[in-house]
Amino acid sequence: MRIVTHSGTFHADDVFAYSVLRDALDTFEFGRTRDMALINSADIVFDVGGIYDPAQGRYDHHMRDLPRREDGTPYSSVGLIWRDFGRKALPRLVPGIGGDVLESVWQDIDATFILAIDQADNGVATAGQSHLALLVEAFNPAWDSGQSYDDAFLEAADFARGILVRACRQAHAEAQALSLVMGAARQARDPRVIVLDRKLPWEKAVFEGGLRDLLFVIYPNEDLTAWYCRTIPPEPNSFGQRLALPEAWRGLQETEFSKAAGIEDGVFCHPGGFICGARSQGSAVRLAEKAIAARY
Incomplete structure (x- = not known):
């Protein structure tokens, strides 16, 4: 399997989308390019290509008729990838997660963590200096840096995964807490x-x-x-x-x-x-x- 996103400057949505895919899929080849021949030959393409078609593994969101959430909020690439691959990624992000809370954790992360990136990437919400999106974008090489954009992307992806893991495990803990509290309520005299x-x-x-x-x-x-x-x-x-x-x-x-x-x-x-x-x-x-x- 070959997965592709765009080369050059990266943002939080494509970095987190790649991080989710790494945990959702066993192995794949990954490339960053704007060469349409390479893009068209890939199995999954996100944040580039001009096509949104999940059935064909195409997850761009930069077209006029862009994909939106039920409330009208435009998706970014991570929102789309989390929607279709987040549930598969969760067992690695939260080892031991039970099927009874997996959907709850997925929804919690989608409605808070992922949504915030969707909003920032599409200009729906203002991203302040401490916003997660800007922290990830800070990994882009400075103009006088000798680091390649591809190496910086992978470094940013490792950083992003650490944050995503903590967010998912916190959501998991909250889901377990909810279950324990409801159990105590049922047993209360x-x-x-x-x-x-x-x-x-x-x-x-x-x-x-x-x-x-x-x-x-x-x-x-x-x-x-x-x-x-x-x-x-x-x-x-x-x-x-x-x-x-x-x-x-x-x-x-x-x-x-x-x-x-x-x-x-x-x-x-x-x-x-x-x-x-x-x-x-x-x-x-x-x-x-x-x-x-x-x-x-």
């Missing part, structure tokens, strides 16, 4: 309180999983020396609370907090009323129950 056996991101599961009755989540710190009772915000990334902790607890610590809350091993209650803690899971659960009883 009271739908208003869930208990997690480890610290992990839970907010996405609350809103995407439709946990509308949930008021408190209980989870430990990293070394299991304390357990937190955290209120649920009314919307993502908010410090508001569906049910705030009692005013009488706020700002208190250790003995004073324990006495006010009616437990033996209290640690603190934040002045903002959105989180408090104890030294045992049982006490942390009781804090949630007491806060609910005080309200209802």
